[in-house]
Amino acid sequence: MFKYFISALLLANACAAHAVPFESHQTSPTAKIHYDEAKKSLDANKWKPALSSLQKAVELEPNNADIHNLLGYSYRKQGNLDKAFEHYGISLRLNPGHVGAHEYIGETYLLVKDLPNAEKHLAALESLCSKSCEQYRDLSKAIGEYKSKQ
Numbered sequence: 001m002f003k004y005f006i007s008a009l010l011l012a013n014a015c016a017a018h019a020v021p022f023e024s025h026q027t028s029p030t031a032k033i034h035y036d037e038a039k040k041s042l043d044a045n046k047w048k049p050a051l052s053s054l055q056k057a058v059e060l061e062p063n064n065a066d067i068h069n070l071l072g073y074s075y076r077k078q079g080n081l082d083k084a085f086e087h088y089g090i091s092l093r094l095n096p097g098h099v100g101a102h103e104y105i106g107e108t109y110l111l112v113k114d115l116p117n118a119e120k121h122l123a124a125l126e127s128l129c130s131k132s133c134e135q136y137r138d139l140s141k142a143i144g145e146y147k148s149k150q
Contacts, residue, residue, distance in 0.1 A: 031060040031067070038070055047077045065095035069104065076108050084108050097128050103135035110146045118143055 034057035041050035051074040058067045072087035088105035091098050106121035122143060125136040 028060055031057045031064070034060070035067060035070070038074070042070065042074065045077075047074050050074045051078070063094055065091040065098050065101065068094065069098060069101040072101070072108075073104050076104065076111070081108060081111060099125055099129055099133060099135040102128070103139045106139045107142050110142055115143070115146065118146070 034053045038050040038053035038057065041047075041053060051071070054067055054071045054074055058064065058071060061067060068087045068091035072084045072091065075081070075087060076084035085105065085108060088101050088108065091101040092105070095101070102121045102125050106118040106125075109115070109118040109121070118139070122136065122139050125133065125139060129136060131137070131140070
């Protein structure tokens with residue numbers, strides 16, 4: 001009986017750890033201002049202002065996985081895939097369970113025609129948040145579209 005209790009407790013803890021896919025790191029007030037400015041710019045498809053704000057934020061918080069994830073996204077949207085991979089990698093080193101970084105790096109692997117690595121990140125998403133999370137669905141859809149064009 002005790003073994004089942006411990007198993008249930010561990011499962012509940014794992015689920016709770018991944019309940020919030022973004023903003024998984026507490027940011028300082030100043031870094032948060034830059035981060036929020038970047039998110040507004042990203043929502044408006046203004047990649048350069050977003051990148052500028054995120055660079056300011058990461059100077060203040062170099063160990064923030066969320067900032068690195070959005071830096072990767074901003075670089076990807078500007079066509080700088082090497083820098084995108086660099087920042088997604090940092091994000092995942094800081095937080096291996098960052099579902100946003102898994103989705104975005106998977107999509108970036110598709111841009112360089114690396115389906116096996118995209119599928120590895122899809123598998124990671126399935127183990128982190130099951131097939132029901134938005135990040136899994138988005139990457140799965142992107143992989144499906146990629147395969148249909150091959």
